[in-house]
Amino acid sequence: xxxxxxxxxxxxxxxxxxxxxxxxxxxxxxxxxxxxxxxxxxxxxxxxxxxxxxxxxxxxxxxxxxxxxxxxxxxxxxxxxxxxxxxxxxxxxxxxxxxxxxxxxxxxxxxxxxxxxxxxxxxxxxxxxxxxxxxxxxxxxxxxxxxxxxxxxxxxxxxxxxxxxxxxxxxxxxxxxxxxxxxxxxxxxxxxxxxxxxxxxxxxxxxxxxxxxxxxxxxxxxxxxxxxxxxxxx
Amino acid sequence: xxxxxxxxxxxxxxxxxxxxxxxxxxxxxxxxxxxxxxxxxxxxxxxxxxxxxxxxxxxxxxxxxxxxxxxxxxxxxxxxxxxxxxxxxxxxxxxxxxxxxxxxxxxxxxxxxxxxxxxxxxxxxxxxxxxxxxxxxxxxxxxxxxxxxxxxxxxxxxxxxxxxxxxxxxxxxxxxxxxxxxxxxxxxxxxxxxxxxxxxxxxxxxxxxxxxxxxxxxxxxxxxxxxxxxxxxxxxxxxxxxxxxxxxxxxxxxxxxxxxxxxxxxxxxxxxxxxxxxxxxxxxxxxxxx
Numbered sequence: 151x152x153x154x155x156x157x158x159x160x161x162x163x164x165x166x167x168x169x170x171x172x173x174x175x176x177x178x179x180x181x182x183x184x185x186x187x188x189x190x191x192x193x194x195x196x197x198x199x200x201x202x203x204x205x206x207x208x209x210x211x212x213x214x215x216x217x218x219x220x221x222x223x224x225x226x227x228x229x230x231x232x233x234x235x236x237x238x239x240x241x242x243x244x245x246x247x248x249x250x251x252x253x254x255x256x257x258x259x260x261x262x263x264x265x266x267x268x269x270x271x272x273x274x275x276x277x278x279x280x281x282x283x284x285x286x287x288x289x290x291x292x293x294x295x296x297x298x299x300x301x302x303x304x305x306x307x308x309x310x311x312x313x314x315x316x317x318x319x320x321x322x323x324x325x326x327x328x329x330x331x332x333x334x335x336x337x338x339x340x341x342x343x344x345x346x347x348x349x350x351x352x353x354x355x356x357x358x359x360x361x362x363x364x365x366x367x368x369x370x371x372x373x374x375x376x377x378x379x380x381x382x383x384x
Numbered sequence: 385x386x387x388x389x390x391x392x393x394x395x396x397x398x399x400x401x402x403x404x405x406x407x408x409x410x411x412x413x414x415x416x417x418x419x420x421x422x423x424x425x426x427x428x429x430x431x432x433x434x435x436x437x438x439x440x441x442x443x444x445x446x447x448x449x450x451x452x453x454x455x456x457x458x459x460x461x462x463x464x465x466x467x468x469x470x471x472x473x474x475x476x477x478x479x480x481x482x483x484x485x486x487x488x489x490x491x492x493x494x495x496x497x498x499x500x501x502x503x504x505x506x507x508x509x510x511x512x513x514x515x516x517x518x519x520x521x522x523x524x525x526x527x528x529x530x531x532x533x534x535x536x537x538x539x540x541x542x543x544x545x546x547x548x549x550x551x552x553x554x555x556x557x558x559x560x561x562x563x564x565x566x567x568x569x570x571x572x573x574x575x576x577x578x579x580x581x582x583x584x585x586x587x588x589x590x591x592x593x594x595x596x597x598x599x600x601x602x603x604x605x606x607x608x609x610x611x612x613x614x615x616x617x618x619x620x621x622x623x624x625x626x627x628x629x630x631x632x633x634x635x636x637x638x639x640x641x642x643x644x645x646x647x648x649x650x651x652x653x654x655x656x657x658x659x660x661x662x663x664x665x666x667x668x669x670x671x672x673x674x
Contacts, residue, residue, distance in 0.1 A: 200566065224569030236564035238557050249557050252550070253569040301568065 151176045151336065152197065152228075152305055157206035157216075159189070159196045166192045168360045169206075174305075179327065179337045179350045183377075184357035190340040191233060193357065194307035197338070198230035199223040210305070225253040227304035233313050233340075235294040239283035243274055246282050246293055250300030259302045267296045270326060287314040295326060306330070308339040320344045387521045392643045393636070398528050400635025401535035406590040406608060407615035407627045408539065409583030415559040415622030416579045418480060419470060422487040424612060425605025426494040427584045431458065431591025432600035433498055436507050447512050454592060455585050462584025465490070466577040474576075491605070498602040506599035509592070531593050538589055539628070542582070546624075555579055559622065587612075610651075614658050620671020629669055633657075 152174045159167040166189045174180040182190050195201045197208055199220040208216040210228060220230070238246050247267065251260040268275040271292045277285070282293060291311060298306055311323045324346035331337055331350065341347045348354065354371050356364035364377060371377045410424050434454045438444040444453065469490060473482045513526040546552040557565040558575045566572060587608070591600075598604075615634050619626030634654060641653040661668070 198567075220566050221569045221571045224567075230567050232563070232567060236561055236567055238560045238564055240560050241553075241556065245553065249553060249565075249568050249570070252554065297568065 151178075151211065152338070153207075153209045154193075154197070155207040155209075157193070157196055157204065157208065159192050159201050160203040161192075161201075162203075166360050167196065170357070170360070170362055172355055172362060172365070173353075174336055174338050175352070176336055177331070177334055178352040179331050179339065179347075180353045180355060181348050181351040182338065182340045182355045182357055183342045183348075184363075188358055189360045190357050191309050192360075194230060194309050194338065194340060197223075198228055198307050200230060221253070224301050224303075225255050227255065227302065229298045229301040229303035229306055231294055231298040231306060231308045231311070233309040233311075235290050237282040237290060237293060237297070239281070241282055242279050243282065243285075243293060244278040246297050247274075247278075247300050250297035251302070253301055256300060256302040260300070263300050263302055267299050270299070270329065271296050288316060288319045291315055291319070291323070295323075299330065303335070305336045305338070308337060308341070310340055312341055312343040321346065323347075324350070388643070390522065392639045394524065394528070396636035396639030397632070398532045398535075398635070399638060400632035401532050401539075402590050402594055403611060403615055403635055404628050404631035405535040405538045405593075406587045407612045407619070407631050408542065408624055409586035410612045411616045411619065411622060411624055411627040412555070412559075413579055413583050414616065415624070416555055417470075417474075417558075417576045419483045419576075419580075420480065420487070421580070421583070422484055422609065423465075423491040423494065424487075424583070424587055425607070425609030426491040426498075427458070427462070427605070428587045428591040428608045429498060429600060429602065429605040430461070430494065431588030432507070432509070432595035432604070433502060434458070434588070435509055435592045435595060436502070436600060439509060450592065451589070454588060458585045458588040459581045462581035463577050465584075466580035470580065471573060471576065491609075495602050495605070502600075502602070504602060506601050507595075508599050509596040512593075512596050527597060531597065534593055535590070538586060542586065545582075551575075551578055555582075611654075614654055618658050618661055618668055620668030623668065623670040626668055626670030 154170060154172050157167055157170040158165065170193060182193065184190050192201060196204045199218050199222065204216060206216060207214060210226060215223060215226065238249065247264060251257060251263060256263070273289060274293060274296055277289070282290065285293065291314070295311065308327070312320050315323065320343065324344050327337060327339065327347060328350055339347060348368055351368055354364070354366060354368055355362055356377060364371065364374070406428065410421065413419055413421050431454060434457060435450050438450045438453060444450060469486050470483055473479045473486065476482060511527050512530045516523050516525040546556055554565065554570045554575050555578065557570055558572055562572065611634065615627055615630045618634065619630030637653060637657060638650045641650050
């Protein structure tokens with residue numbers, strides 16, 4: 151499980167996250183909501199070692215991991231899936247997936263993870279020789295998630311998977327998160343445009359101006375009119 | 385006349401292949417780390433001097449052994465130069481300019497060291513293969529054939545490395561998307577140093593190949609640096625494919641201009657073509673904007 155205590159993050163002198171504390175239990179799905187530009191992505195990136203200036207504590211299965219770079223964290227099973235996908239444009243689907251399994255801990259499992267990913271995303275199996283830059287937005291999104299799964303992660307931080315997706319593909323994303331979660335994956339996802347994902351959530355967090363302003367179950371959130379209207383779209 | 389033109393084409397192809405081998409390394413460093421390496425020409429001379437040293441020891445008096453020993457020496461040298469001189473600058477503001485300055489300093493340091501150690505006089509290496517293929521007026525020296533085959537072989541090995549090895553793929557990944565590379569856990573610093581090291585091997589090997597045809601001099605690398613830069617800019621900064629095309633175009637251009645107008649005109653023609661190309665297509669033949 152992942153446990154964050156008093157996390158502060160800065161971009162140069164800009165103080166983005168202010169004493170953020172949160173927890174995602176093993177095998178749970180936590181969903182983070184909140185207005186754009188208030189630091190949701192920064193929380194995910196801080197966990198995954200992609201923000202340089204961070205203070206506080208982040209523990210993963212009891213081990214302190216704050217300040218470790220992405221290389222080490224990916225190796226420990228903590229992987230970030232970017233909102234803007236960050237694929238390798240001039241490489242094929244297959245090469246992108248292979249690079250997803252770059253870390254030492256993922257290499258021995260490359261084959262089985264590839265099979266797993268292809269059964270989750272049959273479309274990618276058909277297009278394994280296609281260049282990432284020639285894929286549609288939806289396919290590229292699937293590839294980004296698939297590449298994340300290739301890292302043999304135990305914890306996935308998924309950043310706005312609905313970005314640039316047609317509505318019918320949003321259901322697909324929700325289905326996939328549900329499926330990998332039932333296989334035991336711990337997930338922290340920033341997403342508020344897919345109601346099915348908030349339904350999956352064991353816990354909801356709302357981040358406003360770099361602070362956690364709400365923490366609780368979906369039922370509790372539904373009891374709060376303000377939250378219900380703004381973030382759950384009901 | 386006809387035979388002469390064939391000769392010119394062959395000479396263009398041979399020069400082009402060596403330029404390709406050497407320019408691809410420079411374009412790779414730029415593509416991966418956005419760094420300009422001004423010591424590249426001095427690494428070229430280093431290849432020649434290492435071979436010269438090894439040939440001085442009778443036990444190593446063989447090109448196969450020289451290549452096999454020089455490659456790892458150049459690889460390790462390139463790796464540590466990157467780690468010691470270039471990498472520490474990367475965290476600073478305007479690091480690109482600082483890298484240019486420090487590699488320029490390194491070039492001057494190396495060139496003067498060569499002069500102190502080996503003297504200012506030209507050194508030469510034994511020919512890799514004596515003799516030539518003759519058919520009437522047409523003469524093709526085996527030495528040129530070997531240069532062509534080795535350069536092409538070097539480029540093919542390099543291509544294989546980039547496409548089929550984990551390190552090669554991580555080099556391409558960093559060049560295409562540094563943020564994506566970080567996300568999948570690729571150690572960027574290692575990739576930068578590895579790229580620098582590989583390019584050092586490529587230009588050093590080019591140095592050995594050409595040293596047996598021309599000569600080794602302490603400042604001989606500057607000509608190579610200029611040409612490698614012209615090719616890199618001409619082909620498109622960071623584009624390996626563009627660099628390969630550009631290398632052969634430059635090789636041919638040199639051969640034809642040298643034959644028709646005389647050798648003194650080759651650099652002028654080269655820059656005229658470069659400037660015209662950049663005026664029309666500032667990103668180079670196959671470069672991308674931004």
